[in-house]
Amino acid sequence: MDLAAPYIQRALLEMLLLAVPAGVLGSWIVLRRLAFFAHAVGSASFPGLVLASAWGIAPQLAALATALGFGAAQEGLTRSRRLAPDAATGLLLVAALAIGIVLASDVVEVGAEVDTLLFGSLIGLKPLDVWLTAAVAAGALVLDAALRRTWLATGFEPGSARALGVKPERADRLLLAGTAVVAVVALDAVGALLVAVVLVVPAATVRLLTARLRTLRLGAVGLAAAEGVAAVWLADALDVGAGPALAVIGGSVFALVAVATALRPQAVPA
Amino acid sequence: MSAAAVRVSGLSGGYAPGTDALRDVEFAAGPGQIVGVLGPNGGGKTTLFRALLGELPVRRGDVALPGRPAYVPQTERARLDFPVSALDVALMGAYARTPWYRRVARADREHAAAALGRVGLAEHAGAAFGTLSGGQRQRVLIARALVQDAEVLLLDEPLSGVDGVSAARIEAVFAELRGAGRTLLVATHDVRQAAEWDRVLCLHRRQIEYGAPAAVLGPETLRETYGGELIVLPGGARAVGVGHHAH
Numbered sequence: 246m247d248l249a250a251p252y253i254q255r256a257l258l259e260m261l262l263l264a265v266p267a268g269v270l271g272s273w274i275v276l277r278r279l280a281f282f283a284h285a286v287g288s289a290s291f292p293g294l295v296l297a298s299a300w301g302i303a304p305q306l307a308a309l310a311t312a313l314g315f316g317a318a319q320e321g322l323t324r325s326r327r328l329a330p331d332a333a334t335g336l337l338l339v340a341a342l343a344i345g346i347v348l349a350s351d352v353v354e355v356g357a358e359v360d361t362l363l364f365g366s367l368i369g370l371k372p373l374d375v376w377l378t379a380a381v382a383a384g385a386l387v388l389d390a391a392l393r394r395t396w397l398a399t400g401f402e403p404g405s406a407r408a409l410g411v412k413p414e415r416a417d418r419l420l421l422a423g424t425a426v427v428a429v430v431a432l433d434a435v436g437a438l439l440v441a442v443v444l445v446v447p448a449a450t451v452r453l454l455t456a457r458l459r460t461l462r463l464g465a466v467g468l469a470a471a472e473g474v475a476a477v478w479l480a481d482a483l484d485v486g487a488g489p490a491l492a493v494i495g496g497s498v499f500a501l502v503a504v505a506t507a508l509r510p511q512a513v514p515a
Numbered sequence: 516m517s518a519a520a521v522r523v524s525g526l527s528g529g530y531a532p533g534t535d536a537l538r539d540v541e542f543a544a545g546p547g548q549i550v551g552v553l554g555p556n557g558g559g560k561t562t563l564f565r566a567l568l569g570e571l572p573v574r575r576g577d578v579a580l581p582g583r584p585a586y587v588p589q590t591e592r593a594r595l596d597f598p599v600s601a602l603d604v605a606l607m608g609a610y611a612r613t614p615w616y617r618r619v620a621r622a623d624r625e626h627a628a629a630a631l632g633r634v635g636l637a638e639h640a641g642a643a644f645g646t647l648s649g650g651q652r653q654r655v656l657i658a659r660a661l662v663q664d665a666e667v668l669l670l671d672e673p674l675s676g677v678d679g680v681s682a683a684r685i686e687a688v689f690a691e692l693r694g695a696g697r698t699l700l701v702a703t704h705d706v707r708q709a710a711e712w713d714r715v716l717c718l719h720r721r722q723i724e725y726g727a728p729a730a731v732l733g734p735e736t737l738r739e740t741y742g743g744e745l746i747v748l749p750g751g752a753r754a755v756g757v758g759h760h761a762h
Contacts, residue, residue, distance in 0.1 A: 391615045402593040408586035410611025456643045458598045
């Protein structure tokens, strides 16, 4: 790995910056059981990315618009209570992927490779991408500082949240919106299909090891940063996408920790 | 009786459009009173609490309270896998008075530790909530309500299925709160226990009766409240509402 190369420096910086929202919001995503939503909202941006590539508009804008559309459609589908939220997520996820594939294969001329949109590329990162990630990392910290007590009280026992003086509905909407925004900035590094390896896997791994919120959050940031740096090295060494490299590393670490904690006596974090 | 702390007038409401989950509720409870809220499962006890918390769509009538009441949910509603200690849960009682940009104040931390002491769990402050017994968890949730320092406390079956040590501690805390002039509404299945409190409110999707236990807890009222689910034991009446689901 050539540390002097600007694209490697940008890739490393991007991964280190992504580790902040990955650990901070990722911990809430895991605790509040939003992992499937986080995966889906990233993947659902695929048709937006295809159109952005064909029409030459900013991919982040297109992805954000698609992600927000996804959130609105999900809320519309579940508000009637005729469809469970995870069923709605699954339905919209396959619809978005199918639309993206149809658009990319027949309808529009795609400038970028489709597999780059799906699995990411660290080589193609521009300075603007890194700046956006830095802004989102800062935003995630502010959001977390403002709302973590509400997320904690609501996640622990939703029935008492309002009696405790916190406002669960607004905070939960902002958690979903924050998740969508983090997914959007993670797209260019890890691709539409693999945002969960940033948003879910590090926090889920550390969750196996600790029953303390503070440890979970700090540990998830640290692990996401370490896995991100390792993924840049692996992607560069093997000339593969950063998303798949990160997925292999994150999945392997999770499996090791899961086996180790299962073998450890009384290893049941409450 | 001094001025009422809780006053409910002609209350009817429910979540489903056009159907009242609870109707015609009318009572007033004063400071320092414990009100036993009796009724079968699905009879409207939790629904009444939701109305007092301002979360139930109210169609008629109104509710007057001195500020936000504290709510103690049934312990099984709390997630056991959440990474919180007993102290963390007690500290949630201070959230309403802590601005988002501040840490929870030192005085509130001391208050939370003291509240855990009052429910007999001082030495379990650092224990993960999910590792505690059911009775201990119930006491942690009561400690959280103590930290909230509300004039009115709503407790949803706090004595159901708890061990003897926990039950004794909880009843001692009730006595302290009553002495301090707080108003407690306690949902319960145990008629004999409610008979020892100051007032009883009998609900079966509507208010059946409200008043002093000696005046209210006759066989007719209990039959109307519980339907056929009442077993009368020698030495007192005991309602068996568990397993009965009035939908």
